[in-house]
Amino acid sequence: MQNSGIRKPGCLLGAAAFAMLMAGSALAATPKDTLVVVWAFDDTITMDPAESFEISAGEFMGNSYDRLLRYDVNDPSKLLPDLAKSWTVSPDGKTFTFELREGAKFASGNPVTSEDVAFSLQRAVTLDKTPAFILTQFGLTKDNVKDKVKATGPLTVTLETDKSYAPSFVLNCMTANVAAILDKKLVMSKEQNGDLGYAWLKTNYAGSGPLKIREWRANEILAMERNDNYYGEKSKLARVIYRHVKEAATQRLLLEKGDADIARNLTPQDLDALKANKDIKETGTPKGTVYYISLNQKNPNLAKPEVREAMKWLVDYDAIGDTLIKNIGIVHQNFLPVGLLGASTEKPFKLDVDKAKGLLAKAGLPNGFKVTMDVRTVQPVQGIAEAVQQTAKRAGIDIEIIPGDGKQTLTKYRARTHDMYIGQWGADYWDPHTNADTFARNPDNSDDAKSKPLAWRNAWAIPELTKKADAAALERDTEKRKGMYTEMQAEFRQTSPFVLIYQMNEVAAYRANVENLKIGPTSDATYMFKVTKQ
Amino acid sequence: MTIAEQTRGGGRRSARLLRGADTVGRFLLVIFLTYLGLLAVTFFIGRVIPIDPVLAVVGDRAPEHVIQRVREEMGLNKPLWEQFFIYCRKVLQGDFGTSVLTSNPVMQDIRRAFPATIELATLGTIMGAGLGVPLGVWAAVRRGGVADQLVRVMGLIGYSVPIFWLGLMGLLVFYARLGWVGGPGRIDVAYEYSLTPVTGFMLLDTAIAGEWEAFGNAFSHLILPASLLGYFSLAYISRMTRSFMLNELNQEYVIAARAKGLTETRIIWRHALRNAMVPLVTVIALSYAGLLEGSVLTETVFAWPGLGLYITNSLQNADMNAVLGGTIVVGSIFIGLNLLSDILYRLLDPRTKTR
Numbered sequence: 001m002q003n004s005g006i007r008k009p010g011c012l013l014g015a016a017a018f019a020m021l022m023a024g025s026a027l028a029a030t031p032k033d034t035l036v037v038v039w040a041f042d043d044t045i046t047m048d049p050a051e052s053f054e055i056s057a058g059e060f061m062g063n064s065y066d067r068l069l070r071y072d073v074n075d076p077s078k079l080l081p082d083l084a085k086s087w088t089v090s091p092d093g094k095t096f097t098f099e100l101r102e103g104a105k106f107a108s109g110n111p112v113t114s115e116d117v118a119f120s121l122q123r124a125v126t127l128d129k130t131p132a133f134i135l136t137q138f139g140l141t142k143d144n145v146k147d148k149v150k151a152t153g154p155l156t157v158t159l160e161t162d163k164s165y166a167p168s169f170v171l172n173c174m175t176a177n178v179a180a181i182l183d184k185k186l187v188m189s190k191e192q193n194g195d196l197g198y199a200w201l202k203t204n205y206a207g208s209g210p211l212k213i214r215e216w217r218a219n220e221i222l223a224m225e226r227n228d229n230y231y232g233e234k235s236k237l238a239r240v241i242y243r244h245v246k247e248a249a250t251q252r253l254l255l256e257k258g259d260a261d262i263a264r265n266l267t268p269q270d271l272d273a274l275k276a277n278k279d280i281k282e283t284g285t286p287k288g289t290v291y292y293i294s295l296n297q298k299n300p301n302l303a304k305p306e307v308r309e310a311m312k313w314l315v316d317y318d319a320i321g322d323t324l325i326k327n328i329g330i331v332h333q334n335f336l337p338v339g340l341l342g343a344s345t346e347k348p349f350k351l352d353v354d355k356a357k358g359l360l361a362k363a364g365l366p367n368g369f370k371v372t373m374d375v376r377t378v379q380p381v382q383g384i385a386e387a388v389q390q391t392a393k394r395a396g397i398d399i400e401i402i403p404g405d406g407k408q409t410l411t412k413y414r415a416r417t418h419d420m421y422i423g424q425w426g427a428d429y430w431d432p433h434t435n436a437d438t439f440a441r442n443p444d445n446s447d448d449a450k451s452k453p454l455a456w457r458n459a460w461a462i463p464e465l466t467k468k469a470d471a472a473a474l475e476r477d478t479e480k481r482k483g484m485y486t487e488m489q490a491e492f493r494q495t496s497p498f499v500l501i502y503q504m505n506e507v508a509a510y511r512a513n514v515e516n517l518k519i520g521p522t523s524d525a526t527y528m529f530k531v532t533k534q
Numbered sequence: 535m536t537i538a539e540q541t542r543g544g545g546r547r548s549a550r551l552l553r554g555a556d557t558v559g560r561f562l563l564v565i566f567l568t569y570l571g572l573l574a575v576t577f578f579i580g581r582v583i584p585i586d587p588v589l590a591v592v593g594d595r596a597p598e599h600v601i602q603r604v605r606e607e608m609g610l611n612k613p614l615w616e617q618f619f620i621y622c623r624k625v626l627q628g629d630f631g632t633s634v635l636t637s638n639p640v641m642q643d644i645r646r647a648f649p650a651t652i653e654l655a656t657l658g659t660i661m662g663a664g665l666g667v668p669l670g671v672w673a674a675v676r677r678g679g680v681a682d683q684l685v686r687v688m689g690l691i692g693y694s695v696p697i698f699w700l701g702l703m704g705l706l707v708f709y710a711r712l713g714w715v716g717g718p719g720r721i722d723v724a725y726e727y728s729l730t731p732v733t734g735f736m737l738l739d740t741a742i743a744g745e746w747e748a749f750g751n752a753f754s755h756l757i758l759p760a761s762l763l764g765y766f767s768l769a770y771i772s773r774m775t776r777s778f779m780l781n782e783l784n785q786e787y788v789i790a791a792r793a794k795g796l797t798e799t800r801i802i803w804r805h806a807l808r809n810a811m812v813p814l815v816t817v818i819a820l821s822y823a824g825l826l827e828g829s830v831l832t833e834t835v836f837a838w839p840g841l842g843l844y845i846t847n848s849l850q851n852a853d854m855n856a857v858l859g860g861t862i863v864v865g866s867i868f869i870g871l872n873l874l875s876d877i878l879y880r881l882l883d884p885r886t887k888t889r
Binding site: 054406410411449 | 584585586589590591592593594596597598599600603633634635636637638643646702705706709710717718719722723724726727834835836837839843844847850851852
C-alpha cells in the first residue's frame with residue numbers, strides 16, 4: 001500500500017524550542033472513555049472495504065469490519081477465527097468451506113448469515129475496484145463468482161478456486177480488508193441504479209466489527225464508537241477519534257499537552273526527544289513495508305549486471321540505519337519483509353567503494369557515469385537519496401536528484417521513464433506471494449503488458465524467476481514453500497536491479513495512561529478496540 | 535412642453551437607460567469572460583501537470599484493466615477540448631462534480647472548508663486593518679522618528695519570518711507553555727459531537743446553540759491563528775498606509791489646512807486619512823481576498839481544515855473537480871471584493887459621484 005509521507009519543514013527549529021518551552025506546562029486531558037489519535041490520514045478516499053486500499057483506511061476497516069479470519073497480531077503466521085468459527089480445505093485443495101459463528105450480529109442488529117458473506121465477496125469481485133485482485137487472483141471473475149462463492153447452508157459458505165493454491169495463501173488473503181463482511185440487507189437497501197450500494201458505502205458503514213464508524217470527514221476527522229452488538233469482547237472505549245494532523249511538530253505538541261492520546265507520524269528526532277518524557281511511551285512494530293532504490297533496465301548503463309551490483313555496494317547502510325531511519329526502520333536487504341513466511345535476514349552488502357569501483361571498471365565504466373533519480377520530497381526518502389548521491393559520487397557515479405511530489409514521481413515511475421527511483425512497497429496481504437508477485441515476477445516485459453509489477457516498471461525481464469514465483473504460490477507443503485522463497489531471495493539479492501535498503505518500523509508515541517496499544521504488522525491489524533485508558 | 539421636447543426628453547432618458555444597460559451588460563460580459571478564462575487556464579494546467587489523475591482514484595496497486603476502466607469512466611480518454619466542454623456544461627447546470635479524495639460533491643466540501651477559512655481571514659483582517667491603519671498613520675506622522683522605525687521593524691519581521699515558524703512558536707508559547715489559547719484544530723474533541731453544524735462557522739454555530747462554553751473554546755482555538763494572519767496583514771497594511779499618508783501630508787491642501795489653523799489631529803484623521811483611505815480600501819480588500827484564498831502553511835500548522843489545504847491537497851492529487859471548484863470560489867472572492875472596493879471607492883471619493 002502507498003504510504004502517505006509527512007512533511008516537516010519546521011521540525012528541526014521546533015525540536016530545539018520544544019525542550020526549552022515544554023517544561024512545566026499545564027496539562028489538558030481527553031475524556032476518559034475517548035481515545036484521541038492524531039495521524040495524517042489524507043490518503044483515505046473511501047469507507048467501502050471493496051475499494052479501500054490505503055494505509056489509514058486499512059486501520060479504520062480493521063477496527064470496524066469483521067472478516068472470516070484474522071491473523072494473530074503476535075504471530076502473523078497463525079490464523080484465528082473471526083466470523084468463521086472453523087474452516088476446511090477439500091483434498092484437491094480447490095474448495096474451502098467456512099462454518100460461521102452462531103449469533104453474530106451486525107451493528108444494525110441484522111444477523112450475520114452465509115448470505116452476507118457470499119454477498120460481500122461477490123460484491124468485491126463484481127465491483128472490481130483496486131483491491132479486488134486479492135480475490136480475483138484465485139480465478140474469481142464477475143461472471144463466475146456467483147457459482148464459485150456460495151452460501152450452502154444458513155451458516156456455511158464455500159469458496160472454489162481455479163487451481164490448487166497453497167492453502168495458507170488463500171486463507172491469508174481472506175484476512176484482507178477486501179474480504180470484509182458487509183451487512184447485505186443494509187447495503188442493498190441503499191442501492192442506486194444497481195451499484196450494489198457503492199455510492200452510499202463510500203461515506204457510510206455497514207459492518208459488524210468491535211467499533212462502528214460514526215463519521216468520516218476527509219482530511220479532518222474520523223470518529224468510531226463502540227459497537228454494542230459485537231460478538232466478542234466489547235471495546236472498553238466508548239469512542240475512538242482520529243484527527244487529521246499533517247504536521248509532525250503539531251502532533252507532538254498535542255500529545256505532550258494531553259490533547260491527544262496517541263501520535264502516529266512523529267519524526268525520528270521527536271521520538272528521540274520524547275524518550276526523556278516520563279508521561280510519554282513509545283511502541284513500534286516492523287511493518288510489511290520495504291524501501292528500495294530501483295534501476296531502470298532501459299538505461300543501458302544501469303542494465304549492466306556489474307553496475308547493478310556496484311550500486312548495492314555504494315549505500316552506507318550503517319550510517320543510514322543510525323541516523324536517517326533511527327527509530328523508524330531497520331536495515332533490510334531482501335524483498336520479503338521480516339514477518340512474512342520465508343523472509344530472509346541476510347545482509348551481505350555494506351559500503352565498499354573500492355569493490356564498486358572494480359565492478360564499474362569491469363563493466364567498462366571506470367570513470368563512472370551520469371544518471372538521474374526521482375525522489376519524493378518527504379523524509380526519510382529524501383535524506384537517503386542524498387546520502388546515496390554522496391557515496392555513489394565516490395565511485396564516479398554522478399546522480400542528479402529530481403525532486404517531486406509523491407504522485408508526480410509515481411506517475412513517471414509507472415510509465416518507466418525514470419533512471420533511478422527511490423520508493424517503498426508494502427505487503428497487500430499477509431503472504432509472501434504479495435511481494436514475490438511484484439518484485440520477482442514479470443510475465444510480460446512489453447510496453448503494453450497486462451500486468452505491470454515493480455519488475456516491469458524497471459524493465460527487468462525475468463522469465464525464469466517468474467516461473468519460480470508461480471511455483472511457490474502453488475506449493476502446498478509449507479516448509480518446501482518457505483525454502484523456495486529463501487532461494488528466490490538469494491538470487492534476487494545478487495542479480496536484481498533493486499537495492500533494498502530498509503524495512504519500516506512504525507512507531508507510535510502515546511500517553512502513559514494508555515494501555516494495550518500494539519501497532520499491527522499490517523495497517524488493518526492495529527486494533528484500537530483493544531486499547532484501554534487509565 | 536412641446537411634443538418635440540417630450541421626445542427629446544424621452545430620448546435622453548432612454549439613452550441614459552441604454553448607457554446603463556450597456557455598462558451592466560459590459561460588466562456581465564467581463565465577469566463571464568473572466569470566469570471562462572479562469573476555468574480554461576486552471577483546466578488546461580491541471581491536464582498538463584505530470585500527475586496521472588487516475589492514480590488518486592485507484593492508487594498504485596490497481597491492475598491495468600481497472601486503470602483503463604476508471605480512465606474511461608472519468609472521461610480522460612476523450613480529447614481535451616471535449617473534456618473542457620463537458621465540464622463547462624455541467625458547471626452551467628450547477629454540477630461541479632465529485633471530489634475523488636473526499637467522495638463528496640465538490641461544493642459540499644467547499645461549503646465545509648470555506649467557513650473555516652472565512653472565520654480566520656475575517657478576524658485576521660479586522661485585526662490587521664484595525665491596528666495596521668493607525669500604526670501606519672502614526673509612522674507617517676512621526677516620519678524618521680522612533681515610532682516610524684518601530685513600525686518598520688514590525689513590518690519587516692512580518693515580511694521576513696516564515697509564518698510556519700511563527701505559528702509553531704506561537705503554539706509553543708501560548709498553547710503549550712502558557713495555556714492561554716486552544717491548540718490546533720477548530721474546537722476541542724470533547725465538544726466535537728455535542729454540536730450540530732448549522733452555518734459551518736464555529737462561532738456562529740456555538741452562539742446559535744447557546745453553548746457559551748463551546749463558543750469560548752472555539753474562540754480560544756481561533757484567536758492564535760487569526761492573530762498570526764492578522765499580524766501578517768498588519769505588516770502589509772501599515773506599510774501601505776504609511777506611504778499613502780506621506781503622499782497626502784505633502785499635498786498643498788494640508789498646508790492650507792494648517793494655515794487655516796486646524797488642529798493637527800483634525801488634519802491627519804479627517805483630511806489626510808480620508809483621502810488616503812481611497813487607495814487603502816483596495817489594499818485592505820485585496821489583503822482580505824488573499825487570506826480568504828486560504829493560507830496553506832497556517833492551516834497545516836494549526837490542523838485547520840480550510841480552503842487552502844483543500845485546494846493544495848487536491849492539486850497534489852490531480853483531483854481536478856475539486857481544484858476547479860476551488861478556483862471558481864477563489865475567483866469569485868477576488869471579483870466580488872474588487873467590485874466591493876470599487877463601490878466603496880465611489881462612496882469615499884466624491885469626485886467619482888459627479889461623473
